[in-house]
Amino acid sequence: MGGLTLQYALRRFGIFLMTVWLASSVIFIIPRLAPGDPIQSMISRMSESAGYVENSEKIVEGFKERFGLNDPMYVQYGRYIGGLVSLDLGVSLAMFPTPVKEIVGRALPWSIGLMSISLVLYFFIGNLFGALLSWKKTPFFAKIAISASMIFTSIPGILCALILIYLFAFNFDIFPFTGSYERGLEPAWTIEFFSSVIYYGTLPALSVVLVTFGFWTIGMRGMMVTVEGEDYMTFGQAKGLKPFYLLYRYQVRNAILPQITALAFTIGTIVAGQILVEAAFAYRGMGSVIVNAIKDVDYTVIQGTSFILILITATSVLILDLIYPLIDPRITFQKN
Amino acid sequence: MLKRKSISNPWLNTPLVCGALVIGLLLSSTLIGNIFWDTELAATRSAPLNLPPYGFENMRKQEGVIEHPLGTTNSGRDMLAVMLVGTPATMSIGLIAAGIGMLIGIILGFTSGFYGGLWDDFVRLMADTTTTIPALAVLIVVQSLFRVEVNTMAAMIALFAWPGPTRYIRAQVLTMRESGYVKMAKLSGAPERDIMFKEMLPNLIPYLAASFIGNTSGAILTAIGLEVLGLGPTRMPTLGVTIFFSLEAAAILRDMWWWWGLPTLTLILIFMGLLMINVGLDEVSNPRLRKASK
Secondary structure: OOOOOHHHHHHHHHHHHHHHHHHHHHHHHHHHHOOOOHHHHHHHHHHHHHOOOOOHHHHHHHHHHHHOOOOOHHHHHHHHHHHHHOOOOOEOOOOOOOEHHHHHHHHHHHHHHHHHHHHHHHHHHHHHHHHHHHOOOOOHHHHHHHHHHHHHHHOOHHHHHHHHHHHHHHHOOOOOOOOOOOOOOOOOOOHHHHHHHHHHHHHHHHHHHHHHHHHHHHHHHHHHHHHHOOHHHHHHHHHOOOHHHHHHHHHHHHHOHHHHHHHHHHHHHHHHHHHHHHHHHOOOOHHHHHHHHHHOOOHHHHHHHHHHHHHHHHHHHHHHHHHHHHHOOOOOOOOO | OHHHHHHOOHHHOHHHHHHHHHHHHHHHHHHHHHHHOOHHHHOOOOOOOOOOOOOOEOOOOOEOOOOOOOOEOOOOOEHHHHHHHHHHHHHHHHHHHHHHHHHHHHHHHHHHHHHOHHHHHHHHHHHHHHHHOOHHHHHHHHHHHHOOOHHHHHHHHHOOOOHHHHHHHHHHHHHHHOOHHHHHHHHOOOOHHHHHHHHHHHHHHHHHHHHHHHHHHHHHHHHHHHHHHHHOOOOOOOHHHHHHHHHHOOOOOOOOHHHHHHHHHHHHHHHHHHHHHHHHHHHHHOHHHHHHHO
16 A cells, blocks of 8 residues: 555545635634624625615515524534535525525536546646656757747636637637537437537636646656656666657656645645636536626525535545555655 | 856846846836826726727727727726726735735744744644635635625735745744754844844745745736636726626627736736746745756
8 A cells, every 4th residue: 555554544634624624614704703694795785786675674584594594603603514514505595495505516517527627638738748848859849839838827727718718719710609518409428419518618628728737847847857867767778778668667657746746736726717717618617606606696505616616625635645655655654 | 158157146037037027017007107097087987988999990890099098898997097007906916915925924934843842733734724725715705795805805815825935934944943053043042033033034035035926926816716706896997807897798709809808918917927037036046946947
């Protein structure tokens, strides 16, 4: 099992629990620090946008009763945490009896699908480019092209998405503006539906990949330079190994390990960035759920989706942390 | 050749100078513009609607006018005024958030590294935990209820900007604590505060600067995220808020490129400038990079 000790796994899991608990407590406490309450402010926001709301007093009281806002704070907190543990996220305020879990559940596969596909792409492309940048046999023009493509790294995904929409959806009319698949198509395991999903997903995925891969290119290049000075590289060369074999089996394999740690550190930013990209494309993922909930002032949905985002991020980090010692048995995690 | 390089001032490297130029030009031009241009025009209904920039035509064949050289929005905001107000506002969110985050980081990093013990364990646990929390997710909830304005928003973003500096400073303090000059200072009876801030802190300045810049762009990124989702400050047309309004009005479809394009372009310049400064500062604090780069 390499460096994966029970103590290490327990500590990581502890941090995972701490993260989720702390973040969801902040989400619970901060809204209650201010005068008034969520329901009250929701109703007043509603009447701001929709004009006078009839019987608003009664509505507020009814909602308060329904959501138990008249109970003491610790009872509310206990109920809230208990609900989160059983993944019960409450009921949508705007689409009233629909549970938040159902709304999120419909969007989640789209977000996770987009996330995993782009993760594979940017991790592969980024590391490939980084390896090529440091390799002596890479043609000069390729190095220039790779360096130039790194400009995207500093741009947030949402801005990249806007530019891609403008270029490829508006100007050249190659890709669709919004959506996840063709209107009128029924989700099914057919080739037609799949190709539609890929066609509609290209620009959103491209926005995420373009702005993210450079991060790994930079890291990989640095690691490759470090590995290049190692004795076993010289030995491999002296043995007369083919340059590509040497690059792949000797250099890349060793250089890629720290990249996985880097992935754990950045995953939160990437998830947040993807949410915005989804919002820009009206992609059926969590991004659109959040945008719609904000428009409808649907507080429970906003809270629920935020909790799920926190959960996704923390879980990804936990998985990466646990995988890492398995891939690299040299790493022994000491307590301090 | 090699000799000249080692003498030259490390603070004058190309990326740092270029980045500082980009950010400096952007800030100074908006500040100068604030003097010469009426920024009241950034309010709604202060100009004709949907005009293109001067010298261009919009989809309805209207020509741009010199009174509104960068065009107007669908609610009659003058784009030049919006950019002049929005650019410094967006930058200040980043700077305030990074500043507060850095301050917390310095205090926590020094105290936990210097004193160790239970306090150190606590700070480390909090830092490990906070890095994993996606700031955007928490702030969406807060902002959807309160709608705070620019400065409060910056302060809230700062609550997620301290773990980076804290961790680094703590690690550095741990190594510095054992070094000769710190032991010497301790022996000669210097107060602990002086040891921390007069002996140790100056060593960290290049890194702290790089981390400050990194946090600035991170904070701007979070702010943009909130704003584009429609949760920006209500009274200030920051760049993200402007992009949100343009997307709401389908500005891309209506070919109103000046409306979404100008703030997007400015933001890209800001982010690229900050990245270049960061790369430059890395070269200052890490001399090995200087050799590798050229």
